[in-house]
Amino acid sequence: MAYNLLKGKRGIITGALDEKSIAWHVALKCKEEGATFTLSNAPVAMRMGKIQELAKACNTEVIGADATVLEDIENLYKKSEELLGGKIDFVLHSIGMSPNVRKGKDYGDLNYDWFMKSIDISALSFHKMLQVAEKLDCLSEGASVLALSYIAAQRTFPDYSDMAQAKAVLESIARSYGERFARLKKVRVNTISQSPTATTAGTGVGGFDAFSDYANMMSPLGNASAEACADYCVVMFSDLTKMVTMQNLYHDGGFSCMGISPQVVERLSK
């Protein structure tokens, strides 16, 4: 059921690779709720993924941008304003990649050039998107900017490797830039900390099935799906959350507040 929560709003949604991507679901929900928006992904992902299919379904265009390249981000904002006909009301940063995770490097044997890449792609790109937006003055008053995080920023999940550091930086950027942008333009900046979700990025982490099953057993509501995450993003982009900023918002079925669950006790009881 749609509520027209985003009627008249203009947005930018990054990171939709295929129908499993969280951003893919966010785009479909935003369309359903009355928003117009552009889609963006790294040029290489545009060639490999299915984003054009999504653009067709959403009646929009894809603007290629490597989120680590300032000129690409500038172009993304300028073209989006042009296509959508005004300043941007919401932005989704749904971007993450670690070469160390992808290549199965052990945490005691990380490649530091790749570590820097993980941080640049998964965290600094968020700062870049915010800083370029400020410099171009392309966000509307009270706009909402979101990035997606994971609880490995606070707790240790060994296979998450250097992505844990990237998510900690990402969440810190939301707090620092959130303060600045609130003062400047009442812009809200938040991160949503999502349950394990079976996407290309998610399943690339070693032991994904086990820690997803474990999270599901530990969460009283079970793991949150990508569709449910999209619903939460819509609410955060809407005018119903005008006073929420600088937060890391858990969207995890209760996982983050649990110590142990009856299901886990039962599983471990002899």
Ligand SMILES: NC(=O)c1ccc[n+]([C@@H]2O[C@H](COP(=O)([O-])OP(=O)(O)OC[C@H]3O[C@@H](n4cnc5c(N)ncnc54)[C@H](O)[C@@H]3O)[C@@H](O)[C@H]2O)c1
């Ligand atoms: N899947 C999970 O379990 C989970 C849980 C919590 C948070 N997240 C986060 O959600 C976000 C979206 O990931 P997803 O799970 O939908 O997986 P996904 O693989 O579908 O999306 C990741 C996206 O990042 C894009 N990307 C990578 N490098 C880029 C670059 N240089 N410039 C622009 N885009 C680039 C990829 O092309 C891809 O579209 C990520 O930040 C991820 O860390 C995922």
